[in-house]
Structures are given as structure tokens and as C-alpha cells.
Amino acid sequence: MTIDELLLDxxxxxxxxxxxxxxxxxxxxxxxxxxxxxxxxxxxxxxxxRRLAQSMGLEQLGGEPKLVPVTAGRSRSKxxxxxxxxxxxxxxxxxxxxxxxxxxxxxxxxxxxYHHISSTLxxxxxxxxxxxxxxxxxxxxxxxxVIDTPPTRSALDxxxxxxxxxxxxxxxxxxxxxxxxxxxxxxxxxxxxxxxxVALRAVTRITGSDLFxxxxxxxxxxxxxxxxxKLRSKRVRELMTARRTAFLVVTAPTEPSLKExxxxxxxxxDEKIPLGGIIVNRAHAVPGxxxxxxxxxIAARVGxxxxxEALRTYGAWRAVSLREExxxxxxxxxxxxxxxxxxxxxxxxxxxxxxxxxxxxxLAQVATS
Ligand SMILES: Nc1ncnc2c1ncn2[C@@H]1O[C@H](COP(=O)(O)OP(=O)(O)O)[C@@H](O)[C@H]1O
Ligand SMILES: [Mg+2]
Numbered sequence: 001m002t003i004d005e006l007l008l009d010x011x012x013x014x015x016x017x018x019x020x021x022x023x024x025x026x027x028x029x030x031x032x033x034x035x036x037x038x039x040x041x042x043x044x045x046x047x048x049x050r051r052l053a054q055s056m057g058l059e060q061l062g063g064e065p066k067l068v069p070v071t072a073g074r075s076r077s078k079x080x081x082x083x084x085x086x087x088x089x090x091x092x093x094x095x096x097x098x099x100x101x102x103x104x105x106x107x108x109x110x111x112x113x114y115h116h117i118s119s120t121l122x123x124x125x126x127x128x129x130x131x132x133x134x135x136x137x138x139x140x141x142x143x144x145x146v147i148d149t150p151p152t153r154s155a156l157d158x159x160x161x162x163x164x165x166x167x168x169x170x171x172x173x174x175x176x177x178x179x180x181x182x183x184x185x186x187x188x189x190x191x192x193x194x195x196x197x198v199a200l201r202a203v204t205r206i207t208g209s210d211l212f213x214x215x216x217x218x219x220x221x222x223x224x225x226x227x228x229x230k231l232r233s234k235r236v237r238e239l240m241t242a243r244r245t246a247f248l249v250v251t252a253p254t255e256p257s258l259k260e261x262x263x264x265x266x267x268x269x270d271e272k273i274p275l276g277g278i279i280v281n282r283a284h285a286v287p288g289x290x291x292x293x294x295x296x297x298i299a300a301r302v303g304x305x306x307x308x309e310a311l312r313t314y315g316a317w318r319a320v321s322l323r324e325e326x327x328x329x330x331x332x333x334x335x336x337x338x339x340x341x342x343x344x345x346x347x348x349x350x351x352x353x354x355x356x357x358x359x360x361x362x363l364a365q366v367a368t369s
Contacts, residue, residue, distance in 0.1 A: 001339050003363045006276055007034040010246045012133065012145050012239065013276065016158055017250035018260055019151040022281035022343070024048050025350045025359065026250050027148040028056065028083070032353065033360030034144045035070060035081035041144040042082035044132055046125070047151050051351035056083040063087035065136075070353065082142065091128040092118040094135075099228045100221075108221045113214040121168070123161030125150040130162060130236045137239060156264060159271065166233055170226050246276025253283045253324040258331040265338065277339035278332060279363070284345055286314070286321035 007013070007030060015027040024045050031043035042065055045053070053059060056068050068081040097105050108114050118124060129149060136145050149158050239245065247268055251261035261278055268275045292298065295315030299308040332340055341363050350356060 001277070003030070003033070003341060003360075004037060006246060007037055007039065007144065009244070010144065010276070011244040012137070012147070012242070012246070014133075014147045014149065014240075014245070014247045015250055015279075016149050016247055016264065018257060021250045021252045021257060022279070023151075023250050024052070024148045025356070026248065026279055026281065026343070027146045028052065029350075029356040029359035029363070030248075031083070031144070031146040032068075032070065032081050032356045033364065034146070035079035036357070036360065038079040039143045040080045040082075040141070041146060042084065042136060042142045043146040043148065044084050044086055044129070044136065045148045046086045046129060047148075048085065049349070049351060051349070053085065055352040055356075058083055058085055063090055068353070086125070086129055086132055086148075088125050088128045089118050091132050091135075092124065095128075095131055095232070099225050099232075104221055108218070111214055111218050111221070113218045117218075121165070123157075123165040123168075126152070126158050126161035127165045130240070131232070134232075134236050134239060156260075156267060159267065162233065162236075166229060169222055169229060241272050241274070243274065246274050248276045248279055250279045250281055253280050253327065255327055255331070258327055262331050262335070265335065275338060277341060278335075279341050279343060280328065281343045282345035283342040284317060284320045284324060285342060286317045288318065 013027075013030060015023045015030070017023050024047060027043050027045060028048070031041045034041040045056075045058070048056070048058065050059075057066050063085065065082045065084045068083050070079075070081050093105075093109065096108055100108070126149070129147060133145060133147050136142060152158055152161070240247075249261045249265050249268075251257045258280075265275050265278065292311075292314070295311045295318065299311035299315070302308050302311070328340070332338070343359055343362055346355065346358070348355070350359065
């Protein structure tokens with residue numbers, strides 16, 4: 001399958017991968033490409049580099065979708081590129097508002113513990129990215145939705161984090177913490193409870209906030225919302241596994257990154273999430289030249305000078321390219337039906353629509369393996 005076929009066929013494309021490999025760049029380039037192909041596309045970015053955000057008109061708070069003025073003339077198609085930045089907190093607020101009464105929502109919003117959870121708790125960003133995906137899908141304004149994913153260290157966190165957050169809100173986490181105390185039995189519980197109370201009082205004195213009361217109140221407000229919460233997760237899950245969804249795994253052409261991509265791809269298949277393909281970003285593809293198999297030997301023969309220098313430079317880059325090919329064969333070689341696209345390592349950072357367009361062109365040209 002070519003990247004254009006994928007972009008014309010799917011409704012949702014999710015770019016995943018470990019931190020720094022080029023997820024945000026790929027997501028933006030793919031959405032732009034789709035627009036150039038005539039589709040009404042939106043990209044929801046999470047942590048765009050400032051200059052990239054600026055080039056898409058997202059310099060201020062980008063929580064709302066904005067139409068990106070794609071230079072006229074490049075395509076006379078009726079395609080549109082929309083872009084937005086995920087605003088984690090307002091997405092969480094919106095979700096709470098939909099799940100409960102305004103009074104309860106208000107109580108939750110003023111709870112300091114909620115502030116902590118909605119802005120810093122690990123896993124919240126992943127969860128909210130999927131919530132936003134559902135919202136955009138429900139709005140029905142876009143033919144293609146491209147979702148960028150948070151800069152987690154490991155791509156696998158992306159699949160596990162939402163479950164962790166659900167568990168946490170269900171109070172399983174809290175129960176787990178309480179378990180040792182409960183096991184201690186009645187008398188033990190009293191003793192520990194006393195100690196805990198003292199400790200909490202100390203914490204309250206130091207931090208100036210009644211943490212214990214906040215946490216208790218938060219869970220009380222959330223009581224009764226778990227079922228709705230679970231239902232929503234299930235719905236998002238269905239969207240993730242739908243036929244017109246494709247997950248793309250972005251990777252660097254290095255061994256650890258490729259291995260993780262492979263592992264992640266397998267995990268997606270296990271979870272019945274459609275794998276669209278793998279994007280090897282920042283690849284160094286230096287073609288072989290007949291008669292130039294051993295550039296160093298020829299360089300030695302021509303003596304010192306510009307030609308020898310050029311030959312040696314070519315030889316060094318060709319070696320890098322060959323090593324990457326071997327790595328790719330070794331890690332992804334067995335995944336025969338999975339398309340692999342390569343994006344070359346460009347001389348400059350990708351921070352404007354021109355270079356995004358260039359990446360789209362390159363993705364469309366490269367033959368898949
Ligand atoms: N093919 C490429 N060539 C050159 N620079 C790139 C390429 N892909 C990404 N970059 C740069 O690498 C940095 C990280 O890319 P980004 O897409 O933000 O990664 P991620 O979202 O996976 O953390 C950015 O500065 C981006 O401009
Ligand atoms: Mg990113």
C-alpha cells in the first residue's frame with residue numbers, strides 16, 4: 001500500500017513511537033499530504049516544536065481547530081488542512097462536564113487534587129489524546145483525523161497509560177495502598193491509622209493544604225462516574241480498532257528504536273489494532289554505484305586531492321546506509337505484509353509547511369518493502 005492510498009482510504013491515522021523519533025513531524029506532514037490529495041484533514045498535535053506550531057498558525061493557545069492557509073497554487077483541490085494542539089486540561093474538564101451534573105463538576109474543578117491529576121498525572125495525556133480523537137470523530141467535520149501521541153519514553157506506554165488512569169480513578173490504586181493497613185487487622189488498623197493521622201497532620205502543616213481531605217473528596221465526587229468512564233473508554237477502544245483506523249509506528253534507523261518499533265507493532269496486532277505501517281525517519285539512503293563497491297581502494301589509487309576526498313566521503317555514507325539496511329532487515333525483515341516507508345534525514349529541522357510538503361512527497365515516492 002502506498003502512503004497516498006492509505007491517506008485516501010482511512011478516517012483515522014495515529015502516529016506512535018518513542019520520544020524524538022519524528023511523530024509530530026510525520027503527523028503534520030501526513031495531514032498536509034492528505035489535504036493536498038483533496039481531503040478535509042485535521043492534525044491534532046501534542047508537543048510541536050515552536051517554529052512548527054508557528055508555521056501552522058498555532059502560536060497562541062491552540063486548543064481549537066484552525067484552518068491552515070496552505071499556499072495556493074500547489075493544489076487546486078478542495079482539500080483543507082486544519083491543525084490544533086491538544087489542551088490536556090480543557091479536554092479533561094470537558095469530559096467531566098459531560099459525565100456529571102454542573103454542580104458536581106464545579107466541585108471537582110475547584111479541588112486541588114483534580115488540578116494535579118488533570119495536568120501532571122502520568123497517563124492523563126495519553127488518555128486525553130484519545131478522548132480528543134473521539135470528540136473530533138463525533139463532530140463529523142473531518143474526513144481524515146491524524147493524531148500525534150505524547151512524548152512518552154516508550155511507545156508502549158501509550159497503550160498502557162489509559163488503563164492505568166482508569167484503574168486509578170476507579171480507586172484500585174488507592175485500595176492497593178490501603179491493603180497493608182487493612183491486612184493488619186482491626187487493632188493494627190487503629191494503631192496505623194493513628195500514625196497515619198499524625199503523619200497527615202504534619203503534611204498538612206507543611207504544605208498548607210489538606211491533601212487527605214482533597215483526595216477523599218475527589219474520590220467521593222467521582223463515585224458513580226466510573227461506569228460512564230468505562231463506557232467512554234470502551235467506545236474509544238472501538239474507534240482505535242475500527243477498520244478505517246491505521247496506526248503508524250515511527251522509528252529512527254537505530255537498533256534500539258527499530259527493535260522497539262517491531263515490538264510495538266506486534267503488540268498492536270495482539271490488541272487487534274490495525275497497523276498501517278512503519279515509518280523509518282531520518283534514514284540515510286545512499287545508493288550503490290556499479291564499479292564503486294570499494295571507494296576507499298579507489299581513493300587510495302587516485303592519491304590525495306578533491307576526488308579522493310569525495311570518494312572517501314561517499315564511502316563513509318554508503319557504509320552508514322548499508323548498516324541501516326542490514327538493521328532494517330534484521331528487525332523488520334520478517335514482517336512481510338507491513339509497509340515500511342523511509343524519510344531521509346533532512347539537512348535542516350522540519351519547521352515549515354514547505355519541508356512538511358517535501359516529506360509528504362518523499363513518503364509518496366518511496367517504494368514500500
Ligand atoms: N526527517 C527529518 N529530517 C530532519 N529533521 C527532522 C526529521 N524528522 C524530524 N526532524 C526534527 O527532529 C525533531 C524531533 O521531531 P518531532 O517530530 O518533534 O519528534 P517527536 O514528536 O517524535 O518527539 C524536530 O526538531 C524535527 O524538526
Ligand atoms: Mg512530538
